[in-house]
Amino acid sequence: MKKDLVITIFGSTGDLTARKLLPAIAKLYKNKLIPKNVEVVALGRRDYQTDSYLDAMQNLTTKVLDLETLKSIVTYYKIQITEPNAYEAFSKYIQSISHENTKHIYYLAIGPELLGSVAKNISEAKLIEKNNANQVLVFEKPFGHDLDSAKAVNQMLWQYYDEKQIYRIDHYxxxxxxxxxxxxxxxxxxxxxxxxxxxxxxxxxxxxxxxxxxxxxxxxxxxxxxxxxxxxxxxxxxxxxxxxxxxxxxxxxxxxxxxxxxxxxxxxxxxxxxxxxxxxxxxxxxxxxxxxxxxxxxxxxxxxxxxxxxxxxxxxxxxxxxxxxxxxxxxxxxxxxxxxxxxxxxxxxxxxxxxxxxxxxxxxxxxxxxxxxxxxxxxxxxxxxxxxxxxxEAYEKLLLDIYQGSKTLFTRxxxxxxxxxxxxxxxxxxxxxxxxxxxxxxxxxxx
Ligand SMILES: NC(=O)c1ccc[n+]([C@@H]2O[C@H](COP(=O)([O-])OP(=O)(O)OC[C@H]3O[C@@H](n4cnc5c(N)ncnc54)[C@H](OP(=O)(O)O)[C@@H]3O)[C@@H](O)[C@H]2O)c1
CATH class of the missing domain: 3.30.360.10 (Dihydrodipicolinate Reductase; domain 2)
Known part of the structure; x- marks a missing residue:
């Protein structure tokens, strides 16, 4: 079925996804703030099926996850995200669930050492194309470790994306x-x-x-x-x-x-x-x-x-x-x-x-x-x-703003x-x- 909103999480087996992203997405969905036909594509290199993935996420956090809701909207997709060749099949999967106006949020819940290769892979697979406001990239701090490295990160991202497609999260x-x-x-x-x-x-x-x-x-x-x-x-x-x-x-x-x-x-x-x-x-x-x-x-x-x-x-x-x-x-x-x-x-x-x-x-x-x-x-x-x-929670507001295209709470x-x-x-x-x-x-x- 074609979706109105697809949220793809890179690094979906980590702490941030378990403690913050999954609870926030479930809450937004329950409160009907994001479309009913949303799909959350959880990317990871580990061997899981969707149910076993969500059970593993529940074990990672003391928060009680709304597994019933999550099981209805999450799909676990096994992929090595640093491997460019892996994106061909993944890109086909994304196409199969997208229509012309599907909003795509690519959320990088990964460490800074992976940012460069994943940003490049996403762009080369044409998952995000410049000028398409429906395709956005979200990433978390650290945004570099000093002025020179921060400039290098910005330059790297601009090779692939327009500034208006980039959401830098400071959850505060x-x-x-x-x-x-x-x-x-x-x-x-x-x-x-x-x-x-x-x-x-x-x-x-x-x-x-x-x-x-x-x-x-x-x-x-x-x-x-x-x-x-x-x-x-x-x-x-x-x-x-x-x-x-x-x-x-x-x-x-x-x-x-x-x-x-x-x-x-x-x-x-x-x-x-x-x-x-x-x-x-x-x-x-x-x-x-x-x-x-x-x-x-x-x-x-x-x-x-x-x-x-x-x-x-x-x-x-x-x-x-x-x-x-x-x-x-x-x-x-x-x-x-x-x-x-x-x-x-x-x-x-x-x-x-x-x-x-x-x-x-x-x-x-x-x-x-x-x-x-x-x-x-x-x-x-x-x-x-x-x-x-x-x-x-902060992440509910931030995810909702990303979906609605409001950039006030993100860092330029x-x-x-x-x-x-x-x-x-x-x-x-x-x-x-x-x-x-x-x-x-x-x-x-x-x-
Ligand atoms: N946790 C927070 O509350 C928080 C708050 C603010 C900012 N952040 C930032 O958000 C990002 C993610 O944080 P996190 O706490 O979720 O980190 P984490 O628990 O260490 O999770 C990292 C994720 O990246 C994956 N990964 C690591 N190396 C990989 C590789 N070589 N190839 C493919 N996948 C790889 C891990 O997969 P495996 O499970 O397979 O290892 C895991 O899914 C970081 O940049 C962090 O600084 C986190």
């Missing part, structure tokens, strides 16, 4: 609270009118993780916290916090504003702190002399008229006290506060990303009673309590290059690698 951008950032900023006069260096004293973007590297040693040791987290997720958040309003709310204008932020960044060299958790060198498959950082902190500045002079503190690390991701905006005290003989407390806007998402705004209030005492109270909004049913080539340019600067800053046992150990070294 699919998180509900991150999507909400622009709304909170631009749709609230109390924030939009005070969102600048006259009112804001400092900004923190902190992503703390409790877990270590789990079973990602091979990848993580070649990457580290700066490249794994800051280059993509944290700089993207910084852009959304610091950007000016776009000329119009469409993907390209939003990205144009984000690029201006990335290009205006400067680093406070003396603030750079790299750490490695105690026990990292004993993790399986980590070289005993590894210098890879599992923690990074630095202060930087966004040199735009809006934010010049405001320190942005960026922090991410593993094996910290708890999983906690948030943006903290601290406002200057009012001039009136300084005249009072009371402790000066600042207003803070805290945008919580994980584990729970929501917004807290702390305000100063008189403590009830006969004395002139001040207390801080918090106005809180918890996203998870405000919606009925589950908040969609020049954002990737500009962010690597800044990361390369940070790498060159003089720094030591400090060993830490606890969050307290490393936090007290922050200048």
């Amino acid at each position: 951008l699919g998180k509900e609270m991150i999507q909400n950032l622009m709304t909170v900023r631009f749709a609230n006069r109390i924030f939009e009118d005070t969102w600048d260096s006259k009112s804001i004293e400092s900004v923190k973007i902190f992503v703390k993780e409790k877990e270590g590297i789990l079973n990602r040693a091979g990848y993580y040791d070649t990457s580290g916290a700066l490249k794994d987290m800051v280059q993509s997720h944290l700089l993207q958040i910084l852009c959304l916090v610091a950007m000016d309003p776009p000329k119009e709310y469409n993907s390209d204008y939003i990205k144009d504003e984000k690029i201006k932020v990335l290009r205006s960044l400067s680093i406070d060299e003396s603030s750079v702190l790299f750490g490695q958790y105690d026990g990292y060198l004993e993790e399986p498959n980590i070289p005993s002399d590894s210098k890879t950082e599992t923690f990074v902190y630095f202060k930087c500045y966004v040199n735009t008229p809006r934010f010049r002079g405001v320190p942005f503190e960026i922090l991410t690390g593993k094996k910290l006290k708890e999983k906690k991701s948030y943006i903290e905006i601290t406002y200057f005290p009012t001039t009136e506060q300084e005249k009072w003989n009371l402790p000066i407390e600042r207003n803070k806007l805290i945008i919580k990303i994980a584990p729970k998402d929501g917004v807290d705004l702390t305000i100063n209030s008189k403590k009830p009673g006969l004395k002139e005492n001040l207390e801080q109270i918090s106005l809180s909004f918890k996203m998870s309590e405000s919606v009925e049913g589950n908040i969609p 080539w020049d954002e990737i290059e500009a962010s690597w340019q800044f990361i390369d600067q940070i790498k060159k800053c003089p720094h030591n690698l400090v060993s830490y046992k606890t969050e307290k150990d490393i936090m007290k070294l922050i200048k």
Whole structure:
């Protein structure tokens, strides 16, 4: 039967497919957000039938997969994806389930070492042809490992595809609270009118993780916290916090504003702190002399008229006290506060990303009673309590946007290059690698 939508997953036997892609596709299908006659073609080199493949995927994840739904839309297809000759038969299969207007999503859930050969094979088999907006390629970070390699990846992809056919996934951008950032900023006069260096004293973007590297040693040791987290997720958040309003709310204008932020960044060299958790060198498959950082902190500045002079503190690390991701905006005290003989407390806007998402705004209030005492109270909004049913997972939103051709939540080539340019600067800053046992150990070294 000819399909309206075909999602082909390369690397379909991996962690990403089991934990994120299959649950998201099943949910979209159940909620009738993608066509009823969709086919998910799961490509792998292992010997499976569709049922045994899906059972194996269920064993890979603690999430309960909706196997009934998945069995009705998934087909496992055995192929060696690095082998050009294997594409002849595969291409015929794809043709047999396609009509003229079938939307094709080719999702590369594979490591960066396979990207070049698979991208070439897909193009040579004419699965994606330039100018055909119905045929798109999706791939995951890492997008290179420095500016030069990121440029090389972009050049390689452009040999085969148009930029508008390429979707680079940064799943943080699919998180509900991150999507909400622009709304909170631009749709609230109390924030939009005070969102600048006259009112804001400092900004923190902190992503703390409790877990270590789990079973990602091979990848993580070649990457580290700066490249794994800051280059993509944290700089993207910084852009959304610091950007000016776009000329119009469409993907390209939003990205144009984000690029201006990335290009205006400067680093406070003396603030750079790299750490490695105690026990990292004993993790399986980590070289005993590894210098890879599992923690990074630095202060930087966004040199735009809006934010010049405001320190942005960026922090991410593993094996910290708890999983906690948030943006903290601290406002200057009012001039009136300084005249009072009371402790000066600042207003803070805290945008919580994980584990729970929501917004807290702390305000100063008189403590009830006969004395002139001040207390801080918090106005809180918890996203998870405000919606009925589950908040969609990031991958549901991202897959739906790919299907609908909306590129706002995907990273454009020049954002990737500009962010690597800044990361390369940070790498060159003089720094030591400090060993830490606890969050307290490393936090007290922050200048
Ligand atoms: N997992 C996540 O949450 C996550 C998050 C963000 C980004 N990513 C990125 O997404 C990509 C996939 O991640 P993952 O965690 O799913 O990786 P993974 O668990 O290691 O899976 C990799 C997949 O690639 C296949 N593969 C590896 N080498 C191959 C080869 N030589 N020939 C053919 N197939 C080969 C594997 O097949 P076999 O099973 O046969 O080995 C498997 O299906 C990576 O680029 C990763 O950085 C992952």
